Amino acid sequence: MSSTSSAPVPRPLLAPRYWPAWLALGLLWLLAFVPMPLLRLFGAALGELFHLAVPSRRRIVRINLRLCFPELDEASRRRLARRHFRALGIGLFEVPLAWFASDRRLLRSVEFEGVEHLRQAQADGSGVLLLTGHFSTMELGCRLVHLAGFPFHGMYRRADNVFADYWMCRLREARLGLPMVPKEDLKRIVRLLRGGGRVWYGPDQTLEAANAVFVPFFGEPALTLTATSRLAQMGRAKVVPYFPQRHGGRYKLVFRPALEDFPSGDDRADAARINRLLEEAIREVPEQYFWVHRRFKDGPPGRRDPYAR
Secondary structure, rough: OOOHOOOOOOOOEEEEEEEHHHHHHHHHHHHHHOOHHHHHHHHHHHHHHHHHHOHHHOOOOOOHHHHOOOOOOOOHHHHHHHHHHHHHHHHHHHHHHHHHHHHHHOOOOEEEOHHHHHHHOOOOOOEEEEEOEEEEOOHHHHHHHHHHEEEEEEEEEEOOOOHHHHHHHHHHHHHHHHHOOEEEOHHHHHHHHHOEEEEEEEOOOOOOOOOOEEEEOOOOEEEOOOOOOOOOHHOEEEEEEEEEEEEEEEEEEEOOOOOOOOOOOOHHHHHHHHHHHHHHHHHHHHEEEEEOOOOOOOOOOOOOOOOOO
């Protein structure tokens, strides 16, 4: 793991209470050497166990799928839910690959599509918001963007655990090519974009109602952040969507053209447009989206919480 950075580890993280966490980190490093088909097999098995052992999350997934895919019958949605949990498990076992696997090993299993869209967006020196959603392939997908030749700054929320926060930032910075940026550091994010930088952004998980509006997501009203428009405007940046996909034993990283006439000046219309874009990407690999998230827990006045018992 010395290749990730030459900076010494902070002494407080060497305390005995963190030794179990060091052991877990070492196991992750070892997993990166396991053949990828075997990792996917382990992940699928873990996902099946999670599906059986955590009925509360299974219930959330089934509610989300019922709301978003009313055209499917109940049996089809249950099969999709099981595939989703397997995808979640595989995604967990892809984390060691994202953090520790060699470039050469990963490049043998990935196909890049639409790379020219990102190059065209930055041809005039503009900064770019790399827009994506929360998919089970998210961690590895970030590594693949770097492998495509586009190092970027990741936007993140600080972890409560000091050890986890330190190592997630350190390993991600080593594999993304550029430092992570706390999402609350708005001035730095805007400065990076105005300087022609690339910044990762996933706006599809709303943690608070501020700066958000209710717009359709799969036809259901969902509280949706308007920050995409504001960041693009303040940073004078273009928005280039990208989506990682898992296809059996291979991966595809798809870049879409930069959004035209964005922002439009109408935050609600822009948020609805982002949701439609995400819907299109989700429908291509529906089992790989993060359906365990309670996307519709906040509703407009008069709407019953669909997750309430």
